[in-house]
Amino acid sequence: MPLIKPKNILFSSRISNQRICMYLANKSVVNTFMTNYGQIKINGQTVTARRLITPAERLVLSNGCPTIPHDLILQKLQNIGLSFVLPMVFLKINLTSPEFSHILSFRRQIYVNPSNFNVPESIKINHEDTSYRIFLSLDNLTCFKCKKVGQKASNCSEQTFSNTPTSSQPLANQNPILNQIAPQEDNDQITLY
Incomplete structure (x- = not known):
């Protein structure tokens, strides 16, 4: 019985360095072949297969001060056994206004x-x-409260304790420091130093 049924081979071509490239019918056929066999024999010689497109996972790094060089972080990640597909980049802060679209976050991805x-x-x-x-997370939704994958913290059912006042009294009246802050008008602008 053939490792791959002929109807599942769409394209085949000899490429450089005495290699063969084959396009199969779909990802399921590729996954089955790679899981069950991962190699073929041609004229008595075993040829190891690899995917044309290597699956990659997005790793998000948070809380990394932007002055820390990428190389320093990459070296630490290599020491724990990670290998990289694409270079590390800073993420944008994702504001909708075009005038702020250049601003980068402390978060990075690789x-x-x-x-x-x-x-x-x-x-x-x-x-x-x-x-x-620096905190690491693979690009899967994980609740930071209970650590359940596939759940956002806003939907978390775990009980959390809060220091938020339960009284209906305004916060400024409960905090003497806030009482010293002058109220701002709607047209005030924020000045950053």
Whole structure:
């Protein structure tokens, strides 16, 4: 019985370095072949197969001060066994106004090869005599309260404790420091230093 039924081979071509490239009918056929066989024999010689497009996972890094060089973080990630598909980049803060579209976040992303081990929740980086804790998460929705995958914190059913006042009295009246802040008019602008 053939490893791949002929009807599932759409294209085949010899390419450089004595390699063969084949396009199969769909991802399911590719996954079945790679899982069950992963290689073929041609004239008694075993040829190992690899995917034309290697699956990659998006790794998001948060809380990383922008002054920390990418290379320093990449070295730490390599030390824990990650290999990279694309370069590390800063993420934008995702504002809709075009005049702010250039602003970057402290968050970064990098695409990594999928691995069979768990990515740690955080890594510690020392840079310019300061220690930084950078948090790592694969691009899957994870609740930061209960750590359940596929759930947002806003929908979390876990009970959390809050320091939010339960009284209906305005917050400014409960905090003497806030009482000293002058009320702002609607047309005031924020000045950043």
